[in-house]
Amino acid sequence: MNLYLYCLGRNLVRTSLNAVIGVAGAKPYLLTCGSITAVVSDFAGDRVPVSRAEVFAHTRVVDTILTAATPLPFRFGTVVRRERLESYIEFRKDALHAQLDRVQGCVEMSVKILRDTGQATSHPAEEQEPAPAPGPGTAFLEAKRRESLGRARQKQQAEKVAAWLAGEMGTVVQESTVHVQPTEALVVAAAYLVERERLKEYRKHLQGVLREAPADLRFLASGPWPPYSFSEPKA
């Protein structure tokens, strides 16, 4: 029998899981491995179907743990044999404790910045350019040139937005990870580690930041999450 893994923590309380159903309809339970406790459930197969029900079963269990403590969540779909889990924890014990210290008392908040497609993709200077010269070769090269220029401009804009956001968030967050995503829709994906008692302050601060943001950007703010972006030890 394999184990499906939800998260790792310390001093977790089993009673909080009593009413929760996990992946594949199984009951989650605590498995103590030395000083670290894993939240797991029995899993008969070796592959987890990516269905809405199973994804939410995973998050339901981790979110239940999050109400009382901040765990290190596993990525969806982690299935191992018990011996493998025990050796993983034993081998990485110190690093896992350091990670648990890092996220203790915090939750993850997410901010994604999207381009307003109604405005961002239009570029008057290019739109007014004359049509490409006749001939398939020339047209192809011209299209490639435009594509390349567009990507470079998107990257430049994304980096600018990321720098602006980093400067605005200040000390209201404990840690942050910011990914610049120079794509057509998504510009920046940021995750913040925020102390639970400062969540109200964080939200108020973020709303102030968004009011001052460039007009052609849209925002997707969500949370609180388990610290998915802060689970792996720092490089």
Added chain:
Amino acid sequence: MPDPDLELLEQSDLSLLETLDHVLNKGLVIAGEITISVADIDLIFVGLNVLLGSVETINEVLGQRTSGGAAESDAPESGTGRA
């Protein structure tokens, strides 16, 4: 309660997308032990792009959200808005 300045759009769809972005892209990994199957996928309106780790489709989903099913209600709150 969302900020009135943040126009809340289809919270359930956004919650599902955000949930997928978190649980499929991030979190502790034991090397070689992620064995998900996309064969039984029922995340019809989300699309494979999200499953493969991109939220590139967020705007598309926002545009098509009336055709999608509602996500479960127990996901964290999500809000989107224009500054």
